[in-house]
Amino acid sequence: MGLPGGLFGFEEPGWRLNPLGDSCPAVLPRPGMGCHLPISCFPPEATLPPVQPLADVPITEADLLKLVGQAKTLPGTQRRVLDALIEASKSGALWFHEISRSGLRLSHFLAQCCIESSSFQKLEEGFVFTTVEKLTAIHGKYLTEEQAKSFVPQDQKTRHDAIKAEKGEPKTPEEKKALEKALAESDAAEKRKPQELANTVYAYRMGNGSVTSGDGWTYRGRGLIQLTGRENYRLAGKELDLPLEAQPQTVSKEAEIALKTAAWYWTKHKLNDHADLDDSLKVSQAINLGPNAVGGSRKPNHLKDRQEKTEEAKAIWGDWALR
Numbered sequence: 001m002g003l004p005g006g007l008f009g010f011e012e013p014g015w016r017l018n019p020l021g022d023s024c025p026a027v028l029p030r031p032g033m034g035c036h037l038p039i040s041c042f043p044p045e046a047t048l049p050p051v052q053p054l055a056d057v058p059i060t061e062a063d064l065l066k067l068v069g070q071a072k073t074l075p076g077t078q079r080r081v082l083d084a085l086i087e088a089s090k091s092g093a094l095w096f097h098e099i100s101r102s103g104l105r106l107s108h109f110l111a112q113c114c115i116e117s118s119s120f121q122k123l124e125e126g127f128v129f130t131t132v133e134k135l136t137a138i139h140g141k142y143l144t145e146e147q148a149k150s151f152v153p154q155d156q157k158t159r160h161d162a163i164k165a166e167k168g169e170p171k172t173p174e175e176k177k178a179l180e181k182a183l184a185e186s187d188a189a190e191k192r193k194p195q196e197l198a199n200t201v202y203a204y205r206m207g208n209g210s211v212t213s214g215d216g217w218t219y220r221g222r223g224l225i226q227l228t229g230r231e232n233y234r235l236a237g238k239e240l241d242l243p244l245e246a247q248p249q250t251v252s253k254e255a256e257i258a259l260k261t262a263a264w265y266w267t268k269h270k271l272n273d274h275a276d277l278d279d280s281l282k283v284s285q286a287i288n289l290g291p292n293a294v295g296g297s298r299k300p301n302h303l304k305d306r307q308e309k310t311e312e313a314k315a316i317w318g319d320w321a322l323r
Helices: 061-068 077-091 094-100 103-116 132-142 145-151 156-167 173-201 230-240 255-268 271-276 280-288 303-317
Strands: none
Touching (some): 061 303, 077 094, 094 103, 094 255, 103 255, 103 271, 103 280, 132 145, 132 173, 156 173, 230 255
16 A cells, blocks of 8 residues: 555655655555655654554454354364464464455455355355255356256155165065165265266366366365365465465365465455455455456345445454554
8 A cells, every 4th residue: 555645745845755654653554545644744854763563453253253143163163264363363474464454355355254154164165055946046057957956965765765666676685786786876976966066067167177077076165265276276376385286175174274365365366456445246246256257247146145244344343444
């Protein structure tokens, strides 16, 4: 965030730009505000006083629990994610700093992460859909109607009863073995449905190979902002110096990496720009539909939830810059 020259008489003869830049405590981390004191507060011969670097927006467990609407932290994934967020805030991690230096940016970021990860509890994309309607709402663009129907799970009793009705009551040991084999194969096929669905809807996209390559499942969405596709894992790994393409599971297994990849995606696609303008629609489009969809007519999934959660986050952190 630079200083808007001339806005406060910065260009008066005999004065110079504030050499402290963004370290000046008078610099507000709010878009377009810049330094709220005139540059003339430092004449050319002035001895500059020591200043504290601008602190990141503080993130506390109490505030995070307020965001998710809970009285206490759940054990497991949520506990690890909250610890990672609090640690990043305390340490002023460089990879997180451009987001956490502004209350408005942090509000948009944490609201989206909260929705994407089901209140910081899930770091891996699920591929079990209970109805065709829910499946097509998310992935319908990449499936035929028949495919969508085939990927919706059936309960075991319904499947087994259908197979038994087709084959009839077994009368010999061989027929009994054949029936048992058919039932077992049906169960195995049911377990493969999520994997086959991911491979189908993500084939030939985002750097993935064909359906049979298995890339769709291997590089499915993971992290606080669902990192998806071989190409994104490769790019994020390269820029974060992490072996993510070779070890994609670490994005969901390690909370710090889940947060790092989310911050990487956010900054790479310049989502701070949309957050600075408080444009939750464009932020949501970039997160849910991809950066190329920003500004288009397509509405992201769960847009209302994303916008409401952003407002809740802003009530917690949004005015930090003015405190």
